[in-house]
Amino acid sequence: MISFYFTRDGKWRRVTSPWELEGEEFSFLPWEGKNLGEKIDIYFPLLHGPFGEDGTVQGLLELAGVPYVGSGVMGSALGMDKSYMKMAFERAGLPVVKxxxxxxxxxxxxxxxxxxxxxxxxxxxxxxxxxxxxxxxxxxxxxxxxxxxxxxxxxxxxxxxGLSAREIECSVIGNEKPEASLPGEVIPYREFYDYRDKYIEGKTKFKIPAELPVKIQEKIRGYAIRAFQAVEAWGFARVDFFLRGEEVFVNEINTIPGFTEISMFPKLWGVSGLDFPSLVDRLVKLGFERWEKWRRRG
Ligand SMILES: Nc1ncnc2c1ncn2[C@@H]1O[C@H](COP(=O)(O)OP(=O)(O)OP(=O)(O)O)[C@@H](O)[C@H]1O
Ligand SMILES: [Mg+2]
The missing domain is CATH 3.30.1490.20 (ATP-grasp fold, A domain)
Known part of the structure; x- marks a missing residue:
């Protein structure tokens, strides 16, 4: 058996037994410290899928005791697991598809x-x-x-x-007072917005902002903020909706939305008055703010 002990400043220590806490300290973050030769102010996870967007990397950063941008462990995990995500939405009174x-x-x-x-x-x-x-x-x-x-x-x-519905997306940024962008529309080229459409063929059309009556727009923006709060997201997220007539359903939240300059998330902010550099700046500030104000201190 090998025993490890985590120090309060995020270092690991190999110890001879769980009762003998003396031992050599080392950093478990391979990119941290000596090798890199640079001090890192804040980490900005831009990863997709399991082991990136689901709270695991966020947990690693929590253990390391370093500030990072975006949601924490729980918000990330809820945003990845479609069943618990929907439970959180339902608890917040948001409409979801059966x-x-x-x-x-x-x-x-x-x-x-x-x-x-x-x-x-x-x-x-x-x-x-x-x-x-x-x-x-x-x-x-x-x-x-x-x-x-x-x-x-x-x-x-x-x-x-399955619904026959329009697909509307809305970007959210903030910590305790999140703000929603104007909504945008995704017009899938194939049967549905699938992997090929998203990453290979790229024939999907985007309408930024979406053409929607103000009333629906406001409803979607309100739901986007509530969805963000329902999973306790931090920093940023993109919330995706189905719109059938005037009926709005929350489909999902992405706690690390696509973030290239041509992605929906920054483009929606672009038409909502926040350009790409200012957006990145805001997100970094929000990351620090959360770290300073709302971090759980062990
Ligand atoms: N209930 C539904 N009714 C109609 N279309 C749906 C429904 N669920 C999914 N789709 C279609 O399938 C696409 C993918 O589904 P969904 O967004 O739930 O998962 P995902 O795309 O894998 O998740 P992520 O967006 O995080 O990559 C949607 O964008 C939509 O085109
Ligand atoms: Mg999706």
């Missing part, structure tokens, strides 16, 4: 699903993103294959009622 959650080791009640939903339904792994493993089930004969596909990516999956 869904149900299954684990791989459960017996999946196929007949019940067919009775309670009507095609198309979306079958999604709970914890992935970038549309990986998602199937749009247009007829029930595709259901079992879709479940299998989703379960090949995660032990937990969602079955969700």
């Amino acid at each position: 869904y149900t959650v299954f684990k791989k080791w459960e017996k999946i009640p196929l007949e019940k699903i067919k009775g309670e939903f009507s095609p198309p339904v979306f079958v999604k792994p709970a914890n992935l993103g970038s549309s990986v493993g998602i199937t749009k089930v247009k007829e029930w004969s595709q259901l079992e294959g879709a479940l299998e596909e989703a379960f090949s990516h995660d032990y937990k999956i969602l079955v969700e009622q």
